[in-house]
Amino acid sequence: MNIGILGAGRMGGTLGKLWAKKGHEIFFGTRSPEKAIELSSGVNMRGGSYEDAAKFGEVIFVGTPWEATKPLLDSLEPLLAGKVVIDCTNALAPDYVSLLIPATTSAGELVQSWLPKSHVVKAYNSIGSGVLPAPDYNNTKATGFYCGNDAAAKKIVHQLIADSGFEPIDCGDLTQARHLEAMTLLFLNLAFKQNMGGKIAFKLLAR
Amino acid sequence: MNIGILGAGRMGGTLGKLWAKKGHEIFFGTRSPEKAIELSSGVNMRGGSYEDAAKFGEVIFVGTPWEATKPLLDSLEPLLAGKVVIDCTNALAPDYVSLLIPATTSAGELVQSWLPKSHVVKAYNSIGSGVLPAPDYNNTKATGFYCGNDAAAKKIVHQLIADSGFEPIDCGDLTQARHLEAMTLLFLNLAFKQNMGGKIAFKLLAR
Numbered sequence: 001m002n003i004g005i006l007g008a009g010r011m012g013g014t015l016g017k018l019w020a021k022k023g024h025e026i027f028f029g030t031r032s033p034e035k036a037i038e039l040s041s042g043v044n045m046r047g048g049s050y051e052d053a054a055k056f057g058e059v060i061f062v063g064t065p066w067e068a069t070k071p072l073l074d075s076l077e078p079l080l081a082g083k084v085v086i087d088c089t090n091a092l093a094p095d096y097v098s099l100l101i102p103a104t105t106s107a108g109e110l111v112q113s114w115l116p117k118s119h120v121v122k123a124y125n126s127i128g129s130g131v132l133p134a135p136d137y138n139n140t141k142a143t144g145f146y147c148g149n150d151a152a153a154k155k156i157v158h159q160l161i162a163d164s165g166f167e168p169i170d171c172g173d174l175t176q177a178r179h180l181e182a183m184t185l186l187f188l189n190l191a192f193k194q195n196m197g198g199k200i201a202f203k204l205l206a207r
Numbered sequence: 208m209n210i211g212i213l214g215a216g217r218m219g220g221t222l223g224k225l226w227a228k229k230g231h232e233i234f235f236g237t238r239s240p241e242k243a244i245e246l247s248s249g250v251n252m253r254g255g256s257y258e259d260a261a262k263f264g265e266v267i268f269v270g271t272p273w274e275a276t277k278p279l280l281d282s283l284e285p286l287l288a289g290k291v292v293i294d295c296t297n298a299l300a301p302d303y304v305s306l307l308i309p310a311t312t313s314a315g316e317l318v319q320s321w322l323p324k325s326h327v328v329k330a331y332n333s334i335g336s337g338v339l340p341a342p343d344y345n346n347t348k349a350t351g352f353y354c355g356n357d358a359a360a361k362k363i364v365h366q367l368i369a370d371s372g373f374e375p376i377d378c379g380d381l382t383q384a385r386h387l388e389a390m391t392l393l394f395l396n397l398a399f400k401q402n403m404g405g406k407i408a409f410k411l412l413a414r
Binding site (some may be wrong): 102103104137139140142145169170172173176177178179180182183185189190193194196199200201202203204205206207 | 259304309310311342344347349352357364376377378379383385386387390392393397400401403406407408409411412414
């Protein structure tokens, strides 16, 4: 698939490389031309402006810092109509232990409201960037929880999560993003305050 | 340890039996004398009133339905002073997909506020009762997440979680109950709406 990455940081940058290795075509959108050039050096990867990334992708990955997300998506909204948008954001407060939005909504639902003509799927938001390149724990795959309102879009994201090495689990409609974003706070607390570090990950066990 | 169980339903009843097998002394508190007699039939187990269970336990397990919890704990409050209270409740709305309390607090924090002289530890709330007797998934133990404000109380609960076959993970102070209770909503959604059933469980992977 053609995937546009908005925000080629620790999450988007790493995921783009993983997907490129699986044969997907990646276009990294970034603010900095230098970074765009640097990111264009790999197979199946190129870089450029956010706008070009938005035009290029059938699937768009949103991994921007929360405060940058709305202005960027507002400006790209017409380009993203009809496309699958993977929302990886968390509305983290500066304290890293709380959210800037009430629990009666979620970053995922807000992103969907800003892009009413796109098909938003929440995914990857509670996965640490340090886990992305290594989702296996002694032959147990970490879970890639996702949710969204459009079945066809979720099917595509399900496959992309599998392609990146995680076990995809469909959590239902986009309101479930509230719980996936709460899990991010638990993750951050365990990583930083409980000193477990960033290599922890959630797994859904099933039998 | 001497453990008083308030609410000997699917959670408390099963956990009491697991702990009794490990040599702990269990006192099941219940509204029904018949049930109390029935629950007294095992080794290390006896049954009686809520009040007698509260008197008996060094550790008290609270597994009552949410709406019954405050009236019961208010009536037992003096008996529970200084004790370790394991709070397993979820303030579930009748729709099973939302909570009756705002996300700026948690059932765990409310229980602590009702029992200011007790040491409340949130635990077991996002574990399905069907998983309790079988926490092993192909040699991978499901996680028993817990949190609380008192280090000594948490140490005791840590051991009790291990005794029941789960891998105990300390999530920090009692505010983390907000996230553990959000995970319950995710669990219920996966079990019921996504049709994964009640035998699913969360695991924290670490390396």
